[in-house]
Amino acid sequence: MKKLLLSLGVTLLTMASFSQNEFPSRMAVDPNWDAVEVVVPPSPFQYQVIFVGGDDVVQTGVNESVPAKQWHDFIGFTPITAEDCVDDPNAIGWVSVNHEMILADDKIGDGGGMTAFLLGRNPSDDTLYVIPQDLTDGRSGEFFNVDFSSVGETGMNCGGITSNVDGRIWSAEEWFQGSNEAMYDSGNGIRDTTAYTIKYTEFDMANFQTIPKYQNFNWMVEIDPRAAKAKRKQYNWGRQPFEGGAVANDNKTVYLGADATPGFFTKFVADVEGDFTEGTLYVYKHDVAGEPWVEIDSDDFSKMLTFSEEAVTAGATMFNRLEWVTLDKTTGKVYMTETGRDNPSGSWSDELADGAVFAPHHVQRAMDQGATGPDDPAYWDYYGRVLEFDPATGDVNIFVEGGPYFATSPTLANYPAKHLSNPDGLNMLYVNVAGEDKRYMLICEDLNGTSFGRTPAEYPDDRMCELYLLDMDVASPEIDDLIRLTQTPKGAEITGACPTADGKSILVNSQHPDTSNPFPYNNSLTFAITGFDDSGAIDTLGNPDFEATDKGFQVYPNPAERIVYFNKVVDVALYDITGKRIAVYRNTDFIDILSLSTGAYILKTSEGETRKLIVE
Known part of the structure; x- marks a missing residue:
């Protein structure tokens, strides 16, 4: 399993506020x-x-x-x-x-x-x-x-x-x-x-x-x-x-x-x-x-x-x-x-008159809408x-x-x-x-x-x-x-x-x-x-739902197996630790890191923001 550690600037953050078990929206x-x-x-x-x-x-x-x-x-x-x-x-x-x-x-x-x-x-x-x-x-x-x-x-x-x-x-x-x-x-x-x-x-x-x-x-x-x-x-x-x-x-x-x-x-x-x-x-x-x-x-x-x-x-x-x-x-x-x-009112009003009954959730929905019932033309x-x-x-x-x-x-x-x-x-x-x-x-x-x-x-x-x-x-x-x-x-x-x-x-x-x-x-x-x-x-x-922050470009999660997410859509380049450019990703808010070897990498956006990324 690959583990991903993310560094914001020069300080390594654990991003503990995000849980791997928390389902993103x-x-x-x-x-x-x-x-x-x-x-x-x-x-x-x-x-x-x-x-x-x-x-x-x-x-x-x-x-x-x-x-x-x-x-x-x-x-x-x-x-x-x-x-x-x-x-x-x-x-x-x-x-x-x-x-x-x-x-x-x-x-x-x-x-x-x-x-x-x-x-x-x-x-x-x-x-x-x-x-x-x-x-x-x-x-x-x-x-x-x-x-x-x-x-x-x-x-x-x-x-x-x-x-x-x-x-x-x-x-x-x-x-x-x-x-x-x-x-x-x-x-x-x-x-x-x-x-x-x-x-x-x-x-x-x-x-x-x-x-x-x-x-x-x-x-x-x-x-x-x-x-x-x-x-x-x-x-x-x-x-x-x-x-x-x-x-x-x-x-x-x-x-x-x-x-x-x-x-x-x-x-x-x-x-x-x-x-x-x-x-x-x-x-x-x-x-x-x-x-x-x-x-x-x-x-x-x-x-x-x-x-x-x-x-x-x-x-x-x-x-x-x-x-x-x-x-x-x-x-x-x-x-x-x-x-x-x-607008179903006309489709079941005759059956209502002949003895069939509405499912309770339709009666409740009609009440919530201010309609007299599911047979009311106002009911939607x-x-x-x-x-x-x-x-x-x-x-x-x-x-x-x-x-x-x-x-x-x-x-x-x-x-x-x-x-x-x-x-x-x-x-x-x-x-x-x-x-x-x-x-x-x-x-x-x-x-x-x-x-x-x-x-x-x-x-x-x-x-x-x-x-x-x-x-x-x-x-x-x-x-x-x-x-x-x-x-x-x-x-x-x-x-x-x-x-x-x-x-x-x-x-x-x-x-x-x-x-x-x-x-x-x-x-x-x-x-x-x-x-x-x-x-x-x-x-x-x-x-994930990234928290409101003024820290600019953010990445998530820590750890990750497959996908790294960004808090905004960016153009971003990926470099290895020697400065060699590995890949460029255009207009995206995530990348797939499955093919990366273990080691340290740098992500740099077109706006000049950088984040360190470590794949283990």
Whole structure:
């Protein structure tokens, strides 16, 4: 481990006021409002582009391949097991990437879809690579279109589920379809609009039911990433605008979220561990006596087709667009992103009149705003939040509130160092660093707009989105506790954040970017950031709040492993003890000292300020 001693002038200072355990509030990954490429963290993290929509080809049949679809959203990761027959000893697992779209395509299949591929890790440097495969259906290659033909195709593949237990994957069909005409989209969407007959599933209540084609969409759909094929639509979980879900540690309970206003929080409890074809379906109702769950009869297919109406009749609790759902496997608590809708009053007032109830935090927020309730047109919800559900108490509470609030977007000069707007993707990272097990929440943004401070005043048309880490050891977290990890280029949503099972890498999607960006950032793409197990790596993402002082140029920390921070942006030269110039750094407030040999150095700014630096 390198230790860094810093000298101010001729006097060596210990800088005892800074603690290595104190989490800094400014980010080394500064936002770039003009970025046309992915903004990535500094060394020792590694960045790789893994999968590019529209450029990489997917295998659709024997000796048949076409460019992959775009609009990458959910990412699932299925770790390799001892039972898997894979020749490459460095294989780590299968990746499944959603395509959130409805598009006519003769070879891939109309609708949305998924792409599956196998990843390996190079043991020499931990970089990732795609492993060619030969599937049992005769397809060969690197990237494979997931075949949904056996379940009547799929569409709007947005979020999904990666089982916390065994890596099973479900794809969520989000945008709610209300008619064949809308789904057909003048021939650009799903062209086969003939009635669909459900056959030969595990669900007796659904078998041989003939339904309008559009009603065969908006389900959770399980896939097999190893075979790149669909397994089943979960007709027993209800038809909803699904966004996300999480499997609990018992491998029986599944928590589900729906992206709507109102959105309902539901759970399914299987009769048998790992068998989600039989069990009991519930909707959350916070004000019911006893357990806050009301059963919806999943053996009645008509109720499954009209789940939202059944939830309203049951007096369920209403949320404002539930997005992704994840579970902390250490505590068993469930977390959900409630992305918000700016002015939701008209979207849930009818359901209120029909018996559904508002989540308590919305009632409190309305009171705080001086509104009569969440159904008051004056009530706003610009930024959304992350919610926490505790199965032990049955309560849903705000975990991290979005914001901060601005009545008018501030200028760039006055913009806050961190602003959380419309959280969407959500996941957990488990990683062992220097013998210590750590848990981090991964929070992705998907801006609903640019007003009210979601972007600076100078950027009213640019929805820049960020991915944040949150240390789960932080009690009562706030915006300042977020750690900015990466940012997508102009026009792109950031989504999919998914760790590999070993915790070394996070896979992330840049979705629907501006087409004027340079290649490959003008396409939806999946990229990887590697190095989370590297001791001190996450600490390099933050730099400190320097105390107010008249001592001029300051440096921090003491000691340091990777990064040296400055209290201001400077042009600075680095010299060895003989006076030989080693490097020049322009317009920066940090430098990476990983490559320096032990010894004494001098830092000199363009303004003539010098500081002695010793690397041990």
